[in-house]
């Protein structure tokens with residue numbers, strides 16, 4: 001299952017790039033004083049969107065790291081909850097999953 005691993009590594013690299021973009025956005029210098037109220041409101045809204053995207057991306061990244069750790073210890077294809085093999089078709093669609101379809105549904 002080395003293809004799943006390299007897929008996850010690619011995904012992880014992508015997410016890290018995305019995350020650094022969000023961070024750059026959040027930590028930029030903002031000239032809030034020069035902006036009128038409407039612009040500030042739009043920016044605040046934008047910041048909130050980026051903020052939730054950042055949280056989402058972090059969670060996704062953590063899940064990928066977790067799946068990679070399991071692959072590296074040789075249990076990446078087994079369900080983390082019941083220990084049964086995860087359907088390879090499921091792994092193809094969701095390479096970062098660590099649960100079989102039955103356990104994920106619960």
Ligand SMILES: [Zn+2]
Nearest residue numbers: 079082100103
């Ligand atoms: Zn299971």
